[in-house]
Amino acid sequence: MTELSVESISPELGARVYVAPDHLLDEGVPEQCLELLNKHGVLVFPAIGISDELQVEFSNRVGKMKPSKIYSSGNGEEKSLGIYKVTMDPKRAKFIDYIVSNEYWHMDGTSYAIPPKATNLKCEMPSSSGGDTEFANLYLAYEQLPAEKKAQIDDLKVVHGVVAANLRWCKNPSLVDLERWMRDGPATEQPLVWKQADGRSALVVGSTADHIVGMDLDEGRALLKELLDWCTQPQFCYRHQWQQGDMVIWNNPGLLHRAHPYTQDSGRLMHRTTITGTEALS
Ligand SMILES: [Fe+2]
Numbered sequence: 038m039t040e041l042s043v044e045s046i047s048p049e050l051g052a053r054v055y056v057a058p059d060h061l062l063d064e065g066v067p068e069q070c071l072e073l074l075n076k077h078g079v080l081v082f083p084a085i086g087i088s089d090e091l092q093v094e095f096s097n098r099v100g101k102m103k104p105s106k107i108y109s110s111g112n113g114e115e116k117s118l119g120i121y122k123v124t125m126d127p128k129r130a131k132f133i134d135y136i137v138s139n140e141y142w143h144m145d146g147t148s149y150a151i152p153p154k155a156t157n158l159k160c161e162m163p164s165s166s167g168g169d170t171e172f173a174n175l176y177l178a179y180e181q182l183p184a185e186k187k188a189q190i191d192d193l194k195v196v197h198g199v200v201a202a203n204l205r206w207c208k209n210p211s212l213v214d215l216e217r218w219m220r221d222g223p224a225t226e227q228p229l230v231w232k233q234a235d236g237r238s239a240l241v242v243g244s245t246a247d248h249i250v251g252m253d254l255d256e257g258r259a260l261l262k263e264l265l266d267w268c269t270q271p272q273f274c275y276r277h278q279w280q281q282g283d284m285v286i287w288n289n290p291g292l293l294h295r296a297h298p299y300t301q302d303s304g305r306l307m308h309r310t311t312i313t314g315t316e317a318l319s
Contacts, residue, residue, distance in 0.1 A: 039063040043073060050174045051275040058087045065278060067098035072080040074155060079172050079275055079287045086282035092159050092310055093118050100154050102314040123307040138202050141244035142269055142293040148222040151314035157286040159304040163279040170297035171276040175239035176291050178268035190229050194250040198224035201247035227318050234289060234316055240264055240304035243293050269294060
């Protein structure tokens, strides 16, 4: 069986995996990667430089890839592969508002009963400046919360939605945009603490978290802010600086992530695949 060379980035979060592109689909390799993903949260394949086809096949071997419904530019090849191109370039990006929102800490898919298992980003072109991606370990953040705080929040419910996320920076959206946001990420009630099948728990906070059910609006938002600040302390985080050809895959249910700001003319281009979730947010 192909042995992977694995180097931990820190005891808290992340590992670098070294494997030649032509061994990425070897028998047992995607399965080993899934195990490593569950253990380390973020896997970095430095400058692996794989093709789109290999990215799609790998995503389908780690789990089941969920083809993107939104394409940055509508050519047929992109549609057949189901890759989403993450870019701020107005000539290529269909909905820049979703890309700008990535600059706020979030978990993907909090509007849905089963959020994605993982996201896989491949760097076609790094940003000329900025554009790092940062991750925060939600399992560790929950584990290290004081017992009395856990008791206070364990049964709380939070309403999430894309509208809440985008209103953080876009204060006067058009009605058309608002309707699209509501359609793409409808307001949904979710538990604040996601107790997962493997025994770990994640604090589901971030930009999509609008308010706490049954709590005074300002008081609830203050608590969500306090928890977000707790989860994103430097000791729980890993910040990835992109090099061309890097591939990074992360365990979405256990992490928050964000992109550090970059400009429309930065050249930054990522190819993203999403791996379907396996566990309900409950
Ligand atoms: Fe995201």
